[in-house]
Amino acid sequence: MCGIFCLLSLSSAHFEWDKTVHEHLKRRGPNLSRDLTVRGTNPSCRCFFSAHVLHMRGILTPQPFQDNTGNVLVWNGEIFGGVPVMPEENDTAVLSQRLSSCDSPSEILSLLSAVRGPWAFVYYQKAGDYLWFGRDFLGRRSLLWKFDAAVNALTLTSVAAQSSGPDRSAWQEVPAAGVYRIDLKAVTEAGSVTFEFHPWAHGGNDLASSCSETILESVPSGCTAVTNPSGLVLTSPVCPLNTSIPKSLNEKESLSNSHPCVKDLEQMLASKEKNDEVNQLIDVLSEAVRRRVQSLPFRAQDGPPPPNDNASVAILFSGGIDSMVLAALADRHIPAHQPIDLLNVAFKLQVPKKQKEPAKKPGKHKNQPTGFKTDGADYQTSSPFDVPDRITGKAGLKELQDLNPERRWNFVEIDVTKEELQTVRQERICHLVHPLATVLDDSIGCAVWFAARGTGSTMQDGDQRAFTSSAMVILTGIGADEQLAGYSRHRVRFTMSGHEGLVQELAMELARIPSRNLGRDDRVIGDHGKEARFPYLDEDVVSYLNSLPVWEKADLSLPRGVGEKLLLRLAAKQLGLGQSAVLPKRAMQFGSRIAKMEDHREKASDKCTRLLAE
Ligand SMILES: *[C@@H]1O[C@H](CO)[C@@H](O)[C@H](O)[C@H]1NC(C)=O
Ligand SMILES: *[C@@H]1O[C@H](CO)[C@@H](O)[C@H](O)[C@H]1NC(C)=O
Numbered sequence: 001m002c003g004i005f006c007l008l009s010l011s012s013a014h015f016e017w018d019k020t021v022h023e024h025l026k027r028r029g030p031n032l033s034r035d036l037t038v039r040g041t042n043p044s045c046r047c048f049f050s051a052h053v054l055h056m057r058g059i060l061t062p063q064p065f066q067d068n069t070g071n072v073l074v075w076n077g078e079i080f081g082g083v084p085v086m087p088e089e090n091d092t093a094v095l096s097q098r099l100s101s102c103d104s105p106s107e108i109l110s111l112l113s114a115v116r117g118p119w120a121f122v123y124y125q126k127a128g129d130y131l132w133f134g135r136d137f138l139g140r141r142s143l144l145w146k147f148d149a150a151v152n153a154l155t156l157t158s159v160a161a162q163s164s165g166p167d168r169s170a171w172q173e174v175p176a177a178g179v180y181r182i183d184l185k186a187v188t189e190a191g192s193v194t195f196e197f198h199p200w201a202h203g204g205n206d207l208a209s210s211c212s213e214t215i216l217e218s219v220p221s222g223c224t225a226v227t228n229p230s231g232l233v234l235t236s237p238v239c240p241l242n243t244s245i246p247k248s249l250n251e252k253e254s255l256s257n258s259h260p261c262v263k264d265l266e267q268m269l270a271s272k273e274k275n276d277e278v279n280q281l282i283d284v285l286s287e288a289v290r291r292r293v294q295s296l297p298f299r300a301q302d303g304p305p306p307p308n309d310n311a312s313v314a315i316l317f318s319g320g321i322d323s324m325v326l327a328a329l330a331d332r333h334i335p336a337h338q339p340i341d342l343l344n345v346a347f348k349l350q351v352p353k354k355q356k357e358p359a360k361k362p363g364k365h366k367n368q369p370t371g372f373k374t375d376g377a378d379y380q381t382s383s384p385f386d387v388p389d390r391i392t393g394k395a396g397l398k399e400l401q402d403l404n405p406e407r408r409w410n411f412v413e414i415d416v417t418k419e420e421l422q423t424v425r426q427e428r429i430c431h432l433v434h435p436l437a438t439v440l441d442d443s444i445g446c447a448v449w450f451a452a453r454g455t456g457s458t459m460q461d462g463d464q465r466a467f468t469s470s471a472m473v474i475l476t477g478i479g480a481d482e483q484l485a486g487y488s489r490h491r492v493r494f495t496m497s498g499h500e501g502l503v504q505e506l507a508m509e510l511a512r513i514p515s516r517n518l519g520r521d522d523r524v525i526g527d528h529g530k531e532a533r534f535p536y537l538d539e540d541v542v543s544y545l546n547s548l549p550v551w552e553k554a555d556l557s558l559p560r561g562v563g564e565k566l567l568l569r570l571a572a573k574q575l576g577l578g579q580s581a582v583l584p585k586r587a588m589q590f591g592s593r594i595a596k597m598e599d600h601r602e603k604a605s606d607k608c609t610r611l612l613a614e
């Protein structure tokens with residue numbers, strides 16, 4: 001993951017770094033930082049590029065990457081397919097080379113359409129004097145924009161910072177709806193900035209027009225956007241969502257058992273009716289994980305073999321089904337002698353005040369001395385960090401150890417106190433989450449930041465010892481719930497409006513995942529100089545799931561813990577997982593108990609006042 005930045009300035013005003021922004025960019029790309037200024041044909045128009053590289057692949061390639069012709073590329077992405085990149089090559093150099101051989105806009109668009117993997121980029125095309133930028137179809141990398149009328153400058157950046165005063169809400173996420181081009185010659189004449197917009201499109205549907213509306217709403221004030229006059233589009237890397245609904249519902253004999261168990265899944269697997277889909281999902285997801293755990297920094301052939309005591313891949317791990325499936329598949333593709341880090345975050349449970357009051361009626365069970373056992377709970381050994389995700393995480397660890405006893409699974413217990421949370425939120429996380437700002441953004445942003453930092457403890461030789469994960473790649477399970485109907489609102493929608501309503505809900509959720517989650521998660525995880533990778537949002541996985549009718553993916557007439565994400569649960573069972581295959585969904589903010597630390601009455605969609613920088 002890299003930090004990229006570009007300032008397009010239409011005046012001669014002197015540029016000065018916002019120190020916080022600069023610091024955040026450098027944290028994303030600790031290995032190499034460089035700046036470069038290019039002037040357009042009109043000297044009063046200049047582009048200042050700044051790039052901060054996290055070295056992941058190939059030979060360390062400095063950015064901004066300028067080719068012989070004078071084109072400049074800043075690239076925050078990973079090419080996992082579509083455009084060939086050899087293990088010893090760096091994808092920045094490969095892409096730059098391919099871009100420089102493009103003569104027309106449509107060639108650039110078809111090159112970008114071919115790339116498989118996450119990206120955000122800015123590209124100065126010398127011939128014609130154009131500035132191109134954009135994010136991939138699913139918005140898996142962050143890019144923000146802002147126009148500052150006082151100095152007549154447009155800024156594009158991976159990460160920003162909150163500023164105080166009237167400017168506070170100026171940053172916005174660049175909508176992941178297509179690729180933009182600015183004609184710098186026209187800019188200089190008009191003295192204002194116009195984006196030509198090239199939308200993503202499936203063959204022949206009306207996605208393009210609905211996208212254009214989104215764009216117009218979030219164009220920075222002082223700029224305008226127009227759909228490119230030639231009507232050029234990028235070809236969507238995934239097929240459209242299958243919107244079929246079942247013709248008859250007669251085969252809906254729902255399970256009478258309201259306590260889901262592994263047997264239900266075993267019965268379904270034994271019945272063979274979904275076996276093809278289960279195996280295909282495993283194949284496509286396994287390949288997505290393989291690409292993401294094997295595209296690691298290239299090691300020189302003649303050097304000594306790398307020491308293997310530290311993991312190169314970590315997983316955000318709650319022990320729930322999404323992360324368990326990722327762990328089981330990563331196990332297939334990472335050599336058995338290398339450890340895998342499982343990052344499990346917990347926020348300290350607040351001790352209810354009641355328990356601190358002196359006992360009024362000794363002998364009653366409310367105020368037992370520590371160590372006394374009621375209902376099987378042992379208060380002496382229970383820790384304030386035994387939150388729901390910690391408990392399921394430990395159970396998940398056992399399943400993985402059974403699955404592959406040879407592997408060292410580092411279960412990293414990341415314990416966060418309220419004091420530390422408050423300090424780091426103010427210093428850093430509030431800037432990373434920005435411009436998103438809700439209570440939910442706060443909870444998830446903070447939980448993911450601490451989890452990704454990977455500082456906690458593990459059990460080693462019978463002792464709990466301090467441990468910091470050094471893995472540069474972090475797999476996250478995001479996208480499974482959105483595609484396989486994992487959220488409780490899917491059940492609500494299904495109950496109210498049947499399969500038709502459910503399909504609409506799924507279509508809407510996949511469309512908004514860039515603006516709801518992905519930009520934020522990229523900024524938060526990138527802050528540790530680590531790279532987030534999202535196997536459930538691999539193009540082939542999304543395409544496969546999109547091709548299936550909704551009833552193959554979920555059956556919400558079945559109980560919680562079975563019906564939602566049914567296909568993934570069957571896959572988990574097939575992979576040899578046990579009880580984790582039937583765990584009901586628990587959202588991270590509740591599983592980690594971060595939501596409990598704060599005001600219980602606030603709603604997830606409320607603006608979060610804690611995120612305001614002081
Ligand atoms: C990149 O920076 C990180 C963090 O400073 C460091 O651990 C890593 O070894 C560096 N990689 C290279 C290739 O220099
Ligand atoms: C990046 O890889 C290309 C080959 O794709 C190579 O020619 C180039 O030298 C590499 N860049 C650096 C800085 O090593």
Ligand SMILES: *[C@@H]1O[C@H](CO)[C@@H](O)[C@H](O)[C@H]1NC(C)=O
Pocket residue numbers: 307308309310467468469470
């Ligand atoms: C493993 O990581 C630790 C920090 O967690 C570091 O001190 C140590 O040098 C690393 N070992 C190797 C072999 O990279």
Ligand SMILES: *[C@@H]1O[C@H](CO)[C@@H](O)[C@H](O)[C@H]1NC(C)=O
Pocket residue numbers: 242243244547548549
């Ligand atoms: C949607 O799923 C149904 C049922 O499996 C299938 O017949 C149909 O061809 C699919 N449609 C598309 C567009 O894939």
